[in-house]
Structure formats: C-alpha cells, structure tokens
Amino acid sequence: MEWTTKKRYLPYNKWDAETLLDLQAQADRSQSQLHYHIRPSSGLLNDPNGFSYFNGAWHVFYQQYPFGAVHGLKSWHHMKSADLVHWEDMGLAVKPDTQFDSNGAYSGSATVINDKLFLMYTGNVRDQDWVRHSYQNGAWMNQDGNIEKLARPLIEAPDHVTEHFRDPQILKHGDKYYAILGAQDKETETGKIAIFSASDLTGKWTDLGYINFTDKDMGYMIECPNLVFVDDQPILIFCPQGLNKKITSYENIYPNMYVAGSKFKFDAAKMTTSQTAPINLDDGFDVYATQAFNAPNGKAYAISWVGLPDVEYPTDNENWANCLSQVKELSLENGRLIQRPVAAMGTLRQAGHLIRTEKIIDGRQVVESHAGQQYELKITIARNQSGTLHLAGNHTVDQSLQLNFNTGKDAFFEIDRSKAGQTFNEKFGVTRKIRLPENQDLDLDIFIDHSLAEVFVNNGEHVMTLRYFADQKNDKIALTGKNSLNYYGTFWNLADM
Numbered sequence: 001m002e003w004t005t006k007k008r009y010l011p012y013n014k015w016d017a018e019t020l021l022d023l024q025a026q027a028d029r030s031q032s033q034l035h036y037h038i039r040p041s042s043g044l045l046n047d048p049n050g051f052s053y054f055n056g057a058w059h060v061f062y063q064q065y066p067f068g069a070v071h072g073l074k075s076w077h078h079m080k081s082a083d084l085v086h087w088e089d090m091g092l093a094v095k096p097d098t099q100f101d102s103n104g105a106y107s108g109s110a111t112v113i114n115d116k117l118f119l120m121y122t123g124n125v126r127d128q129d130w131v132r133h134s135y136q137n138g139a140w141m142n143q144d145g146n147i148e149k150l151a152r153p154l155i156e157a158p159d160h161v162t163e164h165f166r167d168p169q170i171l172k173h174g175d176k177y178y179a180i181l182g183a184q185d186k187e188t189e190t191g192k193i194a195i196f197s198a199s200d201l202t203g204k205w206t207d208l209g210y211i212n213f214t215d216k217d218m219g220y221m222i223e224c225p226n227l228v229f230v231d232d233q234p235i236l237i238f239c240p241q242g243l244n245k246k247i248t249s250y251e252n253i254y255p256n257m258y259v260a261g262s263k264f265k266f267d268a269a270k271m272t273t274s275q276t277a278p279i280n281l282d283d284g285f286d287v288y289a290t291q292a293f294n295a296p297n298g299k300a301y302a303i304s305w306v307g308l309p310d311v312e313y314p315t316d317n318e319n320w321a322n323c324l325s326q327v328k329e330l331s332l333e334n335g336r337l338i339q340r341p342v343a344a345m346g347t348l349r350q351a352g353h354l355i356r357t358e359k360i361i362d363g364r365q366v367v368e369s370h371a372g373q374q375y376e377l378k379i380t381i382a383r384n385q386s387g388t389l390h391l392a393g394n395h396t397v398d399q400s401l402q403l404n405f406n407t408g409k410d411a412f413f414e415i416d417r418s419k420a421g422q423t424f425n426e427k428f429g430v431t432r433k434i435r436l437p438e439n440q441d442l443d444l445d446i447f448i449d450h451s452l453a454e455v456f457v458n459n460g461e462h463v464m465t466l467r468y469f470a471d472q473k474n475d476k477i478a479l480t481g482k483n484s485l486n487y488y489g490t491f492w493n494l495a496d497m
Contacts, residue, residue: 001068005130008065008072009103012095015067023067027320031472032451035374036348036497037306038079038087038324042066045322047167047224047289048303049076050110053296054117055143058084060291060303061093061119062324063107069313069321074104076121078145083344084301084327086497093147094121100135100153101125107167107224109291110141117141118201120154120179122166132163136179138202155179155196155205162186165194167224173266177201180211182223182238191222191240195269211236213259213271214278219243223254227264228292230300231332234264234271237281237290237302248277251429253308256281256288258337274335281337283434284415284455284464285425292330300330302339306452306465314422314469315451325465326447326454333461340460341445349376352492360484364390364397367477368491377446377477379489383439384408387481391448392420392470397478401453401468403444411436413457421470434462447494 001007023042027033039045043066050061061076076094079087094105101123108121123135136155141147157165164184171178176197183194192210219242226237237258243250248257257278261271281290281304288309292302307313307322315321328339355377358365367379367389379389386406393400401420405413418430434457436442445456450472455464479485 003068003070003072008070010073012066012073012075020066023319026318030315030318030320032315032318032469034323034449034452036085036494037326037449037452038062040064040066040320040322041077041089043320044069044071045077045305045324046071046307047107047305048291048324049107049121050117050119051291051293051301051303052110052112052117054110054112054141057082059110059117060087060324061110062305063105066092068319069316074106074124076105083347084342085344085347090145093141094119094139096124098123098149099125100137103132107289108136109169109293111170111172113201115143118170119147120168120170122168123153133157134163134165136168136181150202154198154202155181158207160186161194162189164221169226171227175199176266178266179205180225180227182221182225183210184221185210189220191218191220191242193222193225193236193238195266197267208267208269211269211271213261213273216247216277217244224289224291226290226292228300228302228330229294230330230337233332234261235259235292235300235330235332235337236261236271237292238278239288240278243278248279250280251432252285252288253310253428254288256290256304260332260335260337279337282465283462284432285417285428285466287325287465301327301342302330303327304465306467308425311425313467314424323452328460328463336461338460339463340456341447345376345447348494348497349492350495352490355379355487355489355491357484357486357488363480365479365485367479369476371448371475371477371491372493373448373450373472373475374494375448376492376494377444377448377489379444379446379487381405381407381442381444382486383441385481385485387479387485389444390476390478390480391446391453392468392474393476393478394471394474395476397476397480399470399474400476400478401470403455405442407436407440407442409438411438411440413442413462415453415455415464415466417466417468420468421474424469432464432466434464449494
C-alpha cells in the first residue's frame with residue numbers, strides 16, 4: 001500500500017470493518033507478537049497516555065493508528081488492569097472527531113477529579129495549507145468508561161512557541177491545577193518545558209513560562225515531559241530531540257532522560273537540582289515517551305513506549321508495530337533513579353527451577369536447552385569473570401542475543417543484537433554498553449517476550465530495553481567464556497497476560 005498523506009489522514013469511518021478485522025488477525029498471527037505486554041490490536045502503537053488509577057482500577061491509554069504501521073490519524077486506545085500486569089482491552093477511547101483534534105488526538109495525561117477521570121491531550125489540526133495548529137484539549141471519563149470532550153480547548157499555543165507544542169501532563173498541587181508541556185521556543189528554536197496554571201480547570205490558564213531546570217541547551221525540541229515525585233523528591237522525565245551528545249552521551253536517535261531534583265516550585269517554574277546533566281532513563285535501544293505518575297498509595301510508577309520515532313521495525317511489513325514496556329516502580333537511591341518490576345509480575349510465573357553452574361560442553365555452558373520465547377531469568381554471575389550470556393540462541397549459539405560481561409577490573413555489561421535475527425536500525429549501532437562496579441557480582445533479571453527483552457541490572461540500577469527479531473526456534477540459553485563460569489539463579493516460563 002502506498003501511504004500518501006491523504007491515505008494516512010482518511011477518517012476512520014471511511015475504512016471498512018473487514019479491513020480492520022483483517023489487520024487485527026494479521027497482528028495476532030505474527031510470530032513476533034507480544035504475549036504479556038500491551039501491544040496494538042492492529043496498526044501502530046506509540047506513546048502511553050493517561051496512566052492513572054481511577055474507580056478501583058489502573059488505566060493506561062496508548063496512542064494508535066489502527067490501519068497500518070505508519071503515523072497517521074491518531075487516536076487513544078484504552079486498557080484497564082486490576083494489578084498493573086493483566087490488562088483488559090477496553091477499545092477505542094479518544095477519537096479524532098472534532099474541529100480541535102481533526103488531524104489527530106495526540107499525547108496527554110489524566111488525573112482523577114471527584115468521581116471522574118479528567119483527560120488532557122493535544123489536538124492536532126492542519127489548515128488548508130497543511131500548517132499545524134496545536135490545541136490542548138480536555139475530556140471527562142465517567143465510571144462507565146464513557147468519554148465526553150469539552151467544547152473548547154483549555155490552552156491554545158502562545159505566540160512565543162512554534163507549532164511544536166504538545167504532550168500535556170496535568171497535575172494538581174495545593175488548590176491549583178498545573179499543566180506542563182513539551183515546546184519549541186520560536187525565537188531560539190530550542191526545546192523547552194512550558195508550565196501553565198489554573199484555579200478553575202475549565203477557566204483561564206496562566207502561562208508561567210518555561211521551567212528552569214538546567215542551564216544547558218536541550219536540543220531543538222522536548223517531547224513528553226513528566227513531573228513525578230519519588231520519595232518526595234521531584235523527578236523530571238522528558239525526551240530531548242537534537243541534544244548535543246557532549247552534554248549527555250546517548251546512542252538512540254532520540255533519548256529518554258531524567259533529572260532528579262530536591263525542590264520544585266510550581267508558580268516560580270523552577271526545579272532545584274544538583275544534577276549537572278540529564279541521565280538516560282533506559283540504557284537499551286528502544287525506550288521513548290515514558291509516562292510516570294504518583295498513585296494514591298504514594299508510589300511512583302512508569303510505563304514506556306518500546307519503539308522510537310522515525311525508526312522502522314521488521315513487523316512494519318506485517319502492518320503492526322511497537323508495544324509498551326512492563327510497568328516499573330520507581331525509587332531513589334543515592335540520588336539515582338531505580339526502576340524495578342511491580343510485584344504482580346510474579347503472578348505470571350509458572351513453576352520455576354533453579355539453575356546452577358554446569359561444565360563446559362563444546363565450549364558452552366547450557367543454562368536452558370529449550371527456554372521458549374516467554375520467560376523470566378534471574379541470574380547472578382560471580383565477580384572477576386568475563387564471558388557472554390546467549391539468549392535466543394541456535395544450537396551452536398553463533399546466532400543469539402549476546403549479553404557480554406566483565407565483572408572484574410574495568411567491569412562492564414553490554415548487549416549486542418547484531419546476531420539476533422533480522423537486523424534493523426543499524427545506523428544507531430548494534431550494541432549498548434554500561435559500566436559496572438569493579439570486582440562485584442552481576443545480578444540480572446531478564447524478561448523475554450518473543451521479540452522484546454527487558455533487562456534489569458543490579459536490582460534496577462539500570463534497565464536495558466530492546467526489540468529483536470530472532471527465529472522463534474532459536475530458544476537456547478547458554479554461557480560462553482574462556483573458562484567455566486560461576487553463576488546461579490532461577491528460570492520461569494511466563495504465562496500470557
């Protein structure tokens with residue numbers, strides 16, 4: 001199919017039901033399909049939106065284009081969960097069907113107000129010259145899941161920003177509402193985070209300017225800003241585009257980063273921080289547009305789009321693309337953000353068994369001969385060793401997802417996906433590497449879901465998330481090294497969500 005602009009922005013009611021059913025069936029049949037992560041029912045999935053707790057359940061929406069693996073006329077798709085792990089598909093939620101979102105219901109957030117969930121999102125509108133106009137819109141969702149949009153936008157773009165003004169996060173602090181947004185300053189063409197306030201949600205919103213959180217240039221645009229409080233300290237999560245790599249090293253086309261602070265003054269639009277530069281939120285290949293929020297129990301949770309803008313994936317040829325990460329609980333240790341699986345991930349575990357050090361056979365220590373493609377592996381690799389942990393390996397493990405490590409001097413951990421099936425996005429490298437403390441054991445908690453790997457390093461000090469597209473028959477787990485390697489751990493097959 002040739003994806004012309006006209007085709008991408010064809011109204012949903014111009015597509016026939018049979019086409020959509022065929023696309024859904026094609027996505028279901030895919031060998032690369034996810035089984036315990038949120039994935040698109042058809043077409044393309046991108047940013048998580050409206051992550052919240054409302055009416056006794058967890059909610060998340062994902063931005064979607066349901067008719068192909070391309071960016072077209074976007075809407076929100078609704079998912080609901082009792083435990084942050086098992087998600088129920090609630091269907092299409094926010095449609096692009098008004099004059100203020102006619103070319104797409106773009107990203108946004110949600111917050112509970114009285115007995116309803118309030119959604120705030122960007123409406124994308126193109127005029128006859130295809131010039132973009134951004135509106136920050138509102139909608140109410142009642143306890144039955146019915147959504148009613150406000151008749152007028154809450155915020156229109158101020159004169160000092162370009163057309164790139166989007167992704168509102170709505171917050172309540174004290175007796176005021178606040179919205180923070182990604183923006184591009186018109187005069188400098190640099191990325192900023194804007195903040196607005198209102199005493200009345202549907203009344204006048206006051207422009208408080210740009211948030212002062214760094215003295216460094218954050219590139220040409222900031223997307224998906226999120227303010228969350230972790231152990232009562234403000235954490236600003238955002239996606240800077242065009243960031244100079246001398247400020248913070250990164251390898252993905254666009255990074256997802258955070259800054260930890262000590263204080264956040266809403267009306268002064270300022271975060272106090274001792275952090276000299278933003279830190280990568282995920283050290284893997286494919287995380288973007290993370291959305292975090294503070295739940296009623298005070299804990300902070302985050303979920304991410306596992307995919308990147310302007311990147312093609314092998315499943316594009318099957319007319320579907322991308323997924324969401326598992327939900328992670330956030331904490332702070334020594335000023336660094338820690339991300340860990342939520343406790344309910346344990347409910348997916350089938351009967352597990354211990355793994356232990358084996359002798360070398362044909363140069364390999366086989367951990368699991370037939371692991372399948374849906375499992376969790378917790379493994380501790382002893383200090384002062386070097387080698388490779390192979391996942392999704394063939395019989396000789398010359399084809400595998402390679403996890404290279406050194407737990408001695410100059411310690412490191414590296415993921416290499418160059419020999420893990422179909423190659424893609426090689427322009428931005430085939431390896432991701434982090435430094436480790438020297439002469440210490442390496443603890444890994446690895447989640448595999450067919451074409452997705454999430455690796456939690458040293459109890460969540462780092463997370464490395466990536467897509468890979470190996471032959472589904474390649475399911476051996478093995479270790480290779482110059483000598484027999486010492487390790488121990490537990491292996492579980494995981495159930496569907």
